[in-house]
Amino acid sequence: MQLALTEDELAFRDELRAFFRDEIPADIRNRARHMAELSKDDIVTTQRILHAHGLAVPNWPVEWGGRDWTPIQRHIWHDEMQLASVPEPLTFNANMIGPVIAQFGSQEMKQRFLPATANLDIWWCQGFSEPDAGSDLASLRTVAVRDGDEYVINGQKTWTTAAQSADWMFCLARTDPDAPKKQAGISMLLFPLDSPGVTVRPIELIDGGFEVNEVFLENVRVPADQLVGAENQGWTYAKFLLGNERTGIAAVGQTKVRLWLAKEYAKQTRLDTGTLLDDPVFAARIAELENELLALEIVQMRVVAGSADGAPNPVSSILKLRGTELQQAVTELFVDIAGPESLAAEADTADWARRSTATYLNYRKTSIYGGSNEVQRSIIASTILGL
């Protein structure tokens, strides 16, 4: 196992670094860097530039826009994108439904959806979770009943991220209520959100933002050729998809940028004795976070270096767990640096300070989505520690 980059990998990194700096609009990167809200247009514009240069979906098969990169090259691409604060390709498209269609869809389905998915001409949302089916996803109760050459869907999805911006949903629904195991009777269906019978209702989050929704499905008719793969095989496709979801969720590059920003803000914060960054207790806290992040980065490099066969690695659960804990720790750091200004509404309060409390609250989500951290601990206990 080689953790240092080779000459070729360093050249590859420098090329990407220059591309992200020169080709992705600075105003978009600046908004992302300072955790301001990105518009749909920011995300679409970025993904289309990336895709035009073969940099949106490198994880896909080459014939559909992927790159024949090594795992290390893919890691460098992802890390550099985060370090440059480039909004990442929409995960629902690039990491979720795209790879599923490429792997399990018919040739017609691939031709119909993959080019538009890579270029973000279709914005997808993920219709998996339901009011009583989150961690225990296989308990989902939304049903799809075959009627001639259509399916008729009834049920409710919840926590559907960005459904308000989305064009299509990939949805899990029960097609065989009598299957011997609840996992066995589930299918994956694709439909546009403007289909008759679909109602999207926003959910306000703790930070006052509206990024998730409830989606009600009432007699939604879906042509049978929008079934992914085979009927009742949806659980296999969902597991494949959820394995990809955890890829990159550690966000090491992004946390590095935020720690760097935290130090800049601390340097601008005056105390009687100097700046906040000179305060030994504060400096020790920063050093501890930097060490934790370095340890995480090394684990990530080891996972990447050892994953050439593409098999899922249970260590990705550690990356998810520690990565999200560190993301949350840094948002807490911003609130502490801002102090009372984190609650201020005055016009002369710095934007980052005013946003810090909302960001801190918003980031509580990271330990819930992508498989809650409690569930990751169980995976680590059973598959890594053998408990």
Ligand SMILES: Cc1cc2nc3c(=O)[nH]c(=O)nc-3n(C[C@H](O)[C@H](O)[C@H](O)COP(=O)(O)OP(=O)(O)OC[C@H]3O[C@@H](n4cnc5c(N)ncnc54)[C@H](O)[C@@H]3O)c2cc1C
């Ligand atoms: C911001 C946000 C965005 C999301 N976006 C989407 C989306 O776009 N599409 C989508 O389909 N879903 C989405 N989700 C849903 C997400 O996948 C679920 O919230 C998650 O799977 C947890 O399910 P739950 O909310 O039903 O909680 P529950 O499963 O009810 O869990 C409640 C608590 O119990 C714990 N728990 C549950 N089971 C176990 C266990 N076996 N062992 C130990 N502890 C356990 C959990 O860790 C949690 O703390 C999103 C969630 C959030 C917060």
